[in-house]
Amino acid sequence: MTLHPDKLPLLHALADNELDAANAVALEAHLRSCGDCRAELERIRAVRDLLAAPRLRDHAPGSLHARVDAMLAAEGAAAPAPPRPPRAGLAAHVLNGRWASGALAGALAASLALLVAMPQIAQTDTEEQLVQSHVRSLLVDHVVDVQTSDRHVVKPWFNGKIDFAPPVPELAASGFPLVGGRLDYIDDRAVAVIVYRRRLHTINLFVRPAPTLSLPLGVAMRREGYSLLRWTAGGLEYWAVSDLDPKEMALFRRDYAAQAVP
Amino acid sequence: MTGRFWPRLVRSAGDVRASHVPSDDRAERFRRVMLPHMDAAYMLARYLTRDPDAAEDVVQEAFLRAYRSFDGWRGDAPKAWLLAIVRNCFLTSVADAANRAPMGDVDGWTEDLPPELIEPRSPESLLGEKREAAMLRATIEQLPEPFREALVLRELEELSYRDIATITGVPIGTVMSRLARARQMLAELLLPDQPREAQA
Numbered sequence: 311m312t313l314h315p316d317k318l319p320l321l322h323a324l325a326d327n328e329l330d331a332a333n334a335v336a337l338e339a340h341l342r343s344c345g346d347c348r349a350e351l352e353r354i355r356a357v358r359d360l361l362a363a364p365r366l367r368d369h370a371p372g373s374l375h376a377r378v379d380a381m382l383a384a385e386g387a388a389a390p391a392p393p394r395p396p397r398a399g400l401a402a403h404v405l406n407g408r409w410a411s412g413a414l415a416g417a418l419a420a421s422l423a424l425l426v427a428m429p430q431i432a433q434t435d436t437e438e439q440l441v442q443s444h445v446r447s448l449l450v451d452h453v454v455d456v457q458t459s460d461r462h463v464v465k466p467w468f469n470g471k472i473d474f475a476p477p478v479p480e481l482a483a484s485g486f487p488l489v490g491g492r493l494d495y496i497d498d499r500a501v502a503v504i505v506y507r508r509r510l511h512t513i514n515l516f517v518r519p520a521p522t523l524s525l526p527l528g529v530a531m532r533r534e535g536y537s538l539l540r541w542t543a544g545g546l547e548y549w550a551v552s553d554l555d556p557k558e559m560a561l562f563r564r565d566y567a568a569q570a571v572p
Numbered sequence: 573m574t575g576r577f578w579p580r581l582v583r584s585a586g587d588v589r590a591s592h593v594p595s596d597d598r599a600e601r602f603r604r605v606m607l608p609h610m611d612a613a614y615m616l617a618r619y620l621t622r623d624p625d626a627a628e629d630v631v632q633e634a635f636l637r638a639y640r641s642f643d644g645w646r647g648d649a650p651k652a653w654l655l656a657i658v659r660n661c662f663l664t665s666v667a668d669a670a671n672r673a674p675m676g677d678v679d680g681w682t683e684d685l686p687p688e689l690i691e692p693r694s695p696e697s698l699l700g701e702k703r704e705a706a707m708l709r710a711t712i713e714q715l716p717e718p719f720r721e722a723l724v725l726r727e728l729e730e731l732s733y734r735d736i737a738t739i740t741g742v743p744i745g746t747v748m749s750r751l752a753r754a755r756q757m758l759a760e761l762l763l764p765d766q767p768r769e770a771q772a
Contacts, residue, residue, distance in 0.1 A: 321752075323733070323748060353763060356759070357755045357763065361708075363705050363708060368615040369615075370610040370614035370631065371614075378632055386599045495640075
């Protein structure tokens with residue numbers, strides 16, 4: 311150590327040009343009379359010179375540029391589509407008051423129209439988001455935040471991250487081993503994603519509290535080559551997304567629902 | 573009554589529009605502002621993870637998080653903002669790794685260097701600029717994390733003390749002492765011996 315350990319941070323700050331003028335003047339005065347501190351400053355500068363070697367600086371490889379580009383493109387595509395013209399058209403039409411007998415009636419009708427139309431529109435966006443999230447999770451190789459086949463790890467992991475408790479049954483016996491869990495955002499809200507596997511296929515099971523207006527109907531559909539399966543149980547809404555065929559998805563749903571102990 | 577609920581519906585439609593129309597602009601702006609800092613992000617990730625593949629994963633995750641929270645960026649110091657996210661992604665990625673020393677007890681680091689830090693190849697045995705750089709890099713990578721982090725942010729990323737303090741979430745004084753300690757370790761490992769053995 312130097313004889314003046316209190317000067318040490320100042321010496322580094324001086325070498326880094328981070329010292330204000332008053333401190334710099336005082337330190338320079340001290341350096342004129344203190345050989346140890348001068349020597350220490352020289353050592354600091356010698357280390358800095360070593361670190362100036364260009365080879366220590368990394369450049370992002372082309373593969374990383376490509377990966378980030380692909381990820382941003384997928385992210386852009388995942389953003390919900392712009393508002394549909396019919397809705398804007400209807401609103402504009404209603405708002406300029408030429409429609410029906412008055413603004414009030416128009417407003418009322420518009421409200422009703424939107425009320426009827428919106429859940430359906432939201433639904434469509436949701437499915438799109440689910441598929442995009444599924445694809446993205448595979449694309450960026452970020453399927454799970456917590457990777458474990460132990461359901462006693464996954465379930466507590468969600469605690470404090472979301473305000474509901476999705477059931478996490480172990481389905482390995484039925485051929486759906488648990489991979490882990492992660493958080494995702496669907497419709498601007500954090501949702502739990504429980505990840506299972508079927509052979510080489512990944513199943514993303516999105517779980518969120520069932521919206522109050524939602525229908526308790528099971529829905530099965532295919533979208534862009536992916537299977538989506540929706541059901542509700544115990545106040546929660548489930549969306550399973552995978553590239554499995556619909557029969558195996560139904561099997562998954564049956565096993566999950568049978569094993570799901572809230 | 574009608575008047576009470578229909579503005580709400582209109583507003584919700586307006587919200588939808590507001591968040592969608594600029595999405596192209598937003599993506600474009602993100603690319604313009606943040607992508608130029610990919611080298612910096614990768615370099616920090618390289619020195620934190622000490623592994624090129626893991627560094628790529630960390631940077632990609634960081635760009636994803638950065639993109640999703642881009643609206644929360646206040647518009648200043650984009651590089652520092654991005655590097656803070658890179659650092660968080662790194663910490664998340666190793667949170668489960670059992671062999672990592674907890675961040676908590678490193679501030680009290682005042683001991684002499686552990687023997688495994690001093691032992692590696694002596695600089696004299698390695699010849700050539702390339703090998704010297706590799707040796708230098710290996711030496712940096714052996715520094716304990718908070719010191720390595722402070723050193724890389726200052727010497728390689730060329731950030732100010734204030735930015736480093738913001739990124740690492742510690743006071744400037746802590747940044748200064750970590751940086752001083754990191755350089756001191758490097759000096760002991762790399763510089764030829766000097767008449768300065770008065771180690772207290």
